[in-house]
Amino acid sequence: MQDYIVEMRHITKRFPGIVANDDVSIAIRPGEVYALLGENGAGKSTLMSMLFGMYEPDQGEIYIRGEKVAFHSSNDAAAHNIGMVHQHFKLVDTYTIAENIVLGMAPMTKKFGIFPCVDIKRANREIAELSARYGLEVNPTDKICDVPVSVRQRVEILKMLYRRAEIMIFDEPTAVLTPQEIDFLLQIIDGLRKDGKTIILITHKMEEIKRIADRCAILRRGKLIDVRSVAGTSVQEMANMMVGREVSFDQNKPKADFGNAVLSVEHLTVENDHHFPVVRDVSFSIRSGEIFAIAGVSGNGQTQIADAITGMLPVSSGTITLDGNVITRMPIRSRAREGISYIPEDRQGMGVVMDFSLQENLALREYNRSPFSKKGILQFDRFREYADQLIGRYDIRSGQGAKTQMRSMSGGNQQKAIIGREIEEHAKLIIFVQPTRGLDIGAIENIHRQILDERSRGAAILLISLELDEIMKLADTIGVIYNGELLKTAPAEEMTSQEVGRYMMGVKEA
Ligand SMILES: Nc1ncnc2c1ncn2[C@@H]1O[C@H](COP(=O)(O)OP(=O)(O)OP(=O)(O)O)[C@@H](O)[C@H]1O
Ligand SMILES: [Mg+2]
Structure with missing residues (x-):
């Protein structure tokens, strides 16, 4: 038996203005969980995209089970039993789970002995079996549009299993999951490992590496820094x-230096499309200089509160007041003008134009105002200066600086750009939903500092996060939401994280 199932030797990959992978060599043993750690833009996704056949290296060689390979597409990689779960899933919404899985590679039967056609019954049965065997809890006949993100991710895992993948690459699989779902996924990965699969895991969360990985490769600015056994390396060492x-x-x-109330929410009720209340009689207020954090398990109404405040969702009853003005029924744009800035969970859907440059995206909120526009003429030099400032302040890394096309930037650096742009509005009220999802620890540190700077400036801040650590670190006041209701609201120093955790599970009195 080969010592290594995957070997990447002296891999170099260049993009305009940047060496994304610089002479990187890694060797992975069969049956291990191999973690890839590195800052946003370090080259993790690029390296794995080459193993999955999406890019070809400029230099270097790839060996699978000791045999040298040259992949020109991901089908070539799949033929060598390699599968990959991308951070953005590639599923068709209107198809069932089984249809998505067999797309492009259906078990064929010949109808009337001539026409090949998809044997969907057989596919359903096989997928149900695979799902049961690996504890995936997926129903093959459900439609993709009806199932949550965590299930969609498990469909991607089934897709790999169905295609007989033995080497499975996961690119930041936990960034889209809640803490409970993360536990479940790690169990599944453990099960896959026990079954002899080889797992490559990209993640920014060192606790996950500690829990599940055997070895960890650390990349920094395209170079391989070291490969460590996880058991012998502390979280602090990995981070350094x-x-x-x-x-x-x-x-x-x-x-803290609190001023007057900036936002008041009184008896807010929000209903979903089926007239079912998802936010129930919620009241709270946020003062200038205060960070009010809503803690809760995902799906308990927290994002609907944010959407109601910004005007994305209609309010069924209750009142929202900003700086003394009732804004309950005000249009979205006017609310933004009145001083609300919003960083929602789904950052793609908020005015990022992937085909525009970084500087155009950074100025997207400002382009029709002075100094970016004078007498209707766009001042491109100003765009450039402004972008360069933000690139520095938010450490946005890319190949070609302000001129880089947004689409070509690494996932984490796209995030930094969007968050930076919104913070720079210096609004009266800033709403953050999961602000540090997908960011490396250095970037998290920086974003937390910027949030605290806005607080010192006197902004009122609403922080919605699933990360209890983040809430305990930043909040002045914590409201715990459960089933659409604020079960408990108290100054942060009066609650321990255990207590917050108990309220999150719906336990009213400890
Ligand atoms: N298609 C591309 N065109 C141009 N540059 C690219 C392309 N893909 C990646 N890059 C650049 O290569 C570098 C490495 O990107 P990569 O996506 O591999 O980073 P990463 O380690 O996965 O980061 P993150 O944690 O943010 O996902 C980045 O600077 C990025 O801008
Ligand atoms: Mg990446």
């Missing part, structure tokens, strides 16, 4: 190697 300096996990939060 990744960033290239000592990383501090503690943030010192300046003393």
Whole structure:
């Protein structure tokens, strides 16, 4: 038996203005969980895209089970039993799960002995079996549009299994999941490993690496820094190697200086499309200089509160007041003008134009105002200066600076750009939903500092996060939401994370 199932030797991949992978060599043993760690833009996705046949390396060689391969497409990789779950899933909404899985590779039967046609019954049965065997809890006849993100991800896993993948690449699979779903996924990965699969896991979360990985390769700015056994390496060491300096996990939060109430929400009720209340009689207010955090398990109404405040969702009853003005029925745009800035969970859907440059995207909110536009003429030099400032402040890394096309940037750096742009509005009220999802620890540290700076400036901040650590670190006041209701609201220093956790599970009195 071969020592290594995958070997990538001296791989170099260049993009305009950047060496995304610089002479990287890794070797992966059959049956291990191999983690890839590195800052946003370090080259993790690029390296794995080459193993999956989506890009070809400029230099270097790939060996699978000791045999040299040259992949020209992901079908070539699949033929060598390699599968990949991308961060953005590639599923067809209107098809069933089984149809999605067999798309392009159906079990054929010949109807009337001539026409090949898809044997969907057989596919349903086989997929149900695979699902049961690996504990995936997926029903093959459900439609994709009816199932949540966590199930869609497991459909991608089934797709790999169905195509007989033995080497499975996961690109930041946990970034889209809640803490409970993460536990479930890690169990599934463990089951796959026990069944002899080889797993490559890209993640920014070091606890996950600690829990499940055997070895960990650390990339920094395209270069391989080291490969460590996970058992013998501390989280702090991993973090330091990744960033290239000592990383501090503690943030010192300046003393609070609260002003007047900026936002008041009174008796807010929001209904879903089926007239079912998803936010029930919620009241709270946020003062200038205050971070009010809503803690809760995903799907308990927290994003609907944010959508109601920004005007994306209609309010059934209750009142929303911003700086003394009732805005309950005001159009979205006017609310933004009145001083609300919003960073929603789905960042793609909020005015990012993938085919535009970074500088155009950064100025998207401002382009028709001075100094970006004078007498109707766009001032491109100003765009450039402004973008360069934000690139520095938010450490946005890319191949060609302000001129880089948004689409070509790494996932985490796209996130940094969008978050930076919204913070720079310096609004009265800033709403953050999962602000640090997909970011590396250095970038998280930086975004947390920027949020605290906005607080010191006097902004009112609504923070909605599934990460309890993030809430405990930043919040001045915590409201715990359960089933659409605020079960408990209290100053952050009066609650421990255990107590918050209990309220999140719907336990009213401890
Ligand atoms: N198609 C492309 N065209 C141009 N540049 C690219 C392309 N794909 C990636 N890059 C650049 O290569 C570098 C590495 O990107 P990659 O996506 O591999 O990073 P990553 O480590 O996966 O980061 P993240 O944690 O943010 O996902 C980035 O600077 C990115 O801008
Ligand atoms: Mg990536």
